[in-house]
Structures are given as C-alpha cells and as structure tokens.
Amino acid sequence: MRNDGSTVPAVGDWVGVVKRAPVDVIHGVVERRTSFSRHAAGVETREQVLAANIDVAFVVAAATDVNARRIERYLTIAWQSGAVPVVLLTKADIAESLDVLRAELEAAAMGRR
Numbered sequence: 001m002r003n004d005g006s007t008v009p010a011v012g013d014w015v016g017v018v019k020r021a022p023v024d025v026i027h028g029v030v031e032r033r034t035s036f037s038r039h040a041a042g043v044e045t046r047e048q049v050l051a052a053n054i055d056v057a058f059v060v061a062a063a064t065d066v067n068a069r070r071i072e073r074y075l076t077i078a079w080q081s082g083a084v085p086v087v088l089l090t091k092a093d094i095a096e097s098l099d100v101l102r103a104e105l106e107a108a109a110m111g112r113r
Helices: 069-079 098-110
Strands: 015-018 027-031 037-039 047-052 058-064 084-090
Touching: 037 069, 058 069, 069 084, 069 098
Parallel strands: 058 084
Antiparallel strands: 015 027, 037 047
C-alpha cells in the first residue's frame, strides 16, 4: 500500500487485500469504529493511530499501588476512543482498604460504572 494520503492500516483495522504473487497488496482500509491515537513524534502535528476497532479497553492496576489520577487519564483515553473501559485491580487480596480504594476510583471514573 502506498502512503498516498489514504488511511494507513493500524493494529485492529480490517483491510481489503489483493492477492499478487509474490507479495499481497493492501487495497483499502475499512472505516474504523473506534481508535486509540496520540500525536505522532516529531515536528509535524499529525495523529498516530495505535489501535483500531477496540470494543473494550481493560485498565489494569495493582490494588497495592493505585494512582487514581493515572487511572483517570487512561479512562479518559478509552472513552475518547469509543471503547468501553473496564478497571481491573490485581492483588486485591493483599490491599489494605478496598472500600476506600473503590470510592477513590469511582470518583476518578466520574460516577460511571
């Protein structure tokens, strides 16, 4: 596929392929439902798509070392992408106060469950 200004495929994209020996060619990219992206490195202001067509985004953190502001940032990225975020806590069996932790994370999630 030539970079002629059309959509460049990313992880998760559905593409149309034309079979040509010895190399197959990407003919087109199906429109994305969701996309995780960031500003590309460098001087240019352009978007770099990291992943596409993600339905559920799992935000994983250890319950023994939770940073609610960091999780809030990850949740915001997931919501902006169009995916449904789910927070998963590991090591919950050795955490000190799960009720306090849950309240803190619910506040960071802006009341969404």
